[in-house]
Amino acid sequence: MEEYPLDGVRIVDFTWAWAGPYATLLLAMLGAEVIKVESQRRLDHTRLRSLMTGPTMGGPNQSTVFNDINLNKLSLTLNLTQARAIDIVKKLVKVSDIVTQNMRPGILDRLGLSYEALREVKTDIIMLSSSAVGATGPERTYVGYAPTFAALSGLAYVSGHPDGRPTTLTGAIDTRVGTTAAFAILAALNYRQRTGKGQDIDLSSSEAISCLAGDVLMDYTMNRRVRERNGNHDELMAPHGCYPCRGENHWVTIAVSGEEEWQAFCKAIGGPDWAKDRMFADAAGRRQNQSELDRLVTEWTRQYTDYEVMEALQSAGVAAMPTFSGRMIPRDSHVKERDILAEIEHPELGKRTVVGAPWRLSATPARIPRAAPLIGEHNQYVLGELLGMSHDEIDRLVEEEVVY
């Protein structure tokens, strides 16, 4: 039997959208049993038809977005507006280790599922609440999505071309928050292993992104400098940019660090005369004259494909990589050899390629992904096997729309 790091850890997961579910996805890939508590009454919007999930989607079990971020999980449907559903949650928490949620601060408390209430049924429970800006402070009721977290954090402000607009990056802003949440949960789990104590974790999504721009914020606290956008450039290295290649919309990034790499770079591009120009004689000169340098480098990169530039420069010891588009990734030889992508079978979507775990553990490999659950797919397992309810009892709960 395969062994996973989090074997035996059970998570009651109330999160929805992207960030929270990505946290529990990571924990599920590490072997935790994640029970997603959801309801037909108010579906996770990633299960709904939208511009994100595609206009042709046929119902809540066919969302590819939902599938991508809820692999390996179980689904239990409960209508939390019903008192008996709350009782069921408490019974479930009693046999679980972790509770996660990302509703607006205060909502779960009003449902009678605060950390204090849950600690009464399970003294060492670990609870993580993730919100836009944290559960305390004047803005605690504010709501947000990935782009607003990026906006608030200070990261969007410094991302983008110097003469262009800021950019709020991608959906990865949400999954960064999720990774941070998974880290905090694992720290609490290690603490519980040592001391037997659970705890309550309040996570601010926008602060999670601020932490990833720590040096930018330090520039302000140290020097009162507001760092501006710098495109693909660097404060020391030049060339350091994204250059067009042969073919339509193909690009390569090149970063040259230090004198030795500069010499290797010049040789790899055929030792052109311009490289000997005095203005490029040292790192400071190259940086100072980088618009001219970028123009000359572009003349060279345009003659080759992105992969040709990568191979020529990497074999000379200079960092160069294609700018991968989504369609280039699955075709790349390294991506293929590392088995980054996996194919799974989904009962309604059929065969579907998904992304695996972002790490390799030598003794405890990541769980081979199983498709995301159909809505309510594991009601029988959770209510029957875990909580010992009879078929009749469960049927009645379904009929009365407690299990819904």
Next chain:
Amino acid sequence: MNQAALAGVKVLEYCQMVCGPYCAKLLADLGAEVMKIEKPVTGDQARSRGPFLHDIPHPERSGLFLYLNTNKYGVTLDPASSAGKAIFLELVKWADVLIEDTAPGTMERLGLGYGSLGEVNPSLIMTSITPFGQTGPYRGYKAHHLNIYHASGQASFSFTEKHGGGIPPVKGGGYVGDYDAGLSGAVATLAALYRRGPDGTGQHIDVSRQEALISLDRVDVSAAANDPNATDRRRGMLGGLMPCKDGYVMVLAPQQHQWEALVKLLGNPEWAHSEKCRDERTRSENAAELQPLIEEWMLRHNKDEIYHRGQSFGCPVGPINSAADVYDSPQVKHREFFAEIEHPEAGKLSYPTASYRLSETPWRANSAAPLLGEHNDSVYRKRLGRSEEELAKLKEQGVI
């Protein structure tokens, strides 16, 4: 006692710049005892990168280094020498976790690969963070943040400012993608630590910086992998980044109740009740006509007003905050997200802390980043029992 989440966890860090140091910082800030090994004389490369205090380059005054190395002990050591290797092995015996970021094959060449270290300390968890992982055709390739960010697809997937028309795709600001690799490595490390428990066996963790980023953008990557002709599915979504009177705001209203909140913010204009605004689909079909009407309103208002009024109606809007805006935000102040730490060379400075408030085991700032070789004496002499003469000799040979 035991008020730190990771108290008692011993970590050896042999890393530079952002990825590995951030991974170890996350553990140090929650109470792990982190011993950072730096190259003698020059130290971590981050020491030679800004921002510097008052913009004067100084190895003890780099904001990048100071931020990424809080709560750590620092020693200098060159494990390529035989005396240095012996010390490295003694430290490995002491450690629960080794985090290293050398190019694949380097540790093996030094006789310090996982195979050898696992024999010295079978419970060791070794986390290796490299650009492309320990295997595969690119394992020996070099990559800086710029290269990795673009090689993950994230530059192509960026929400705004679509490249094309000669404008190149752009990386995320600062070193965001490198922090990601460190964070990802920390998750895997803590999972391995939990599984090991107090007396189990360790394992080797292979973290590829490229994969850390690909995993984050899994929705976009798998969309393209399943349908090579997938177009940009967000096209036509109303809202997004917009200029306002004093900067930019991010305006979102994908759900019906959020759209209704946005309409309230806009002062309930007549056009918002037309057939074109009926649902997300009709709004996106008519985005070309509707978007300018929203933008025109935003241009007449300040970002703070848009943020607070919009949020009071339940509309997920947010201002594009500069570092100054973040620092001055009443919310951020209320949560004490910045904390002051005193450093012997850099003085008292404000540092970003952490986004999680753990009720039992709070984030702590016990000490600022170590000076280069600050703990050589206490570690080598007191902990490893080297004599003063031996230390002098090691120093002379450039080992420490």
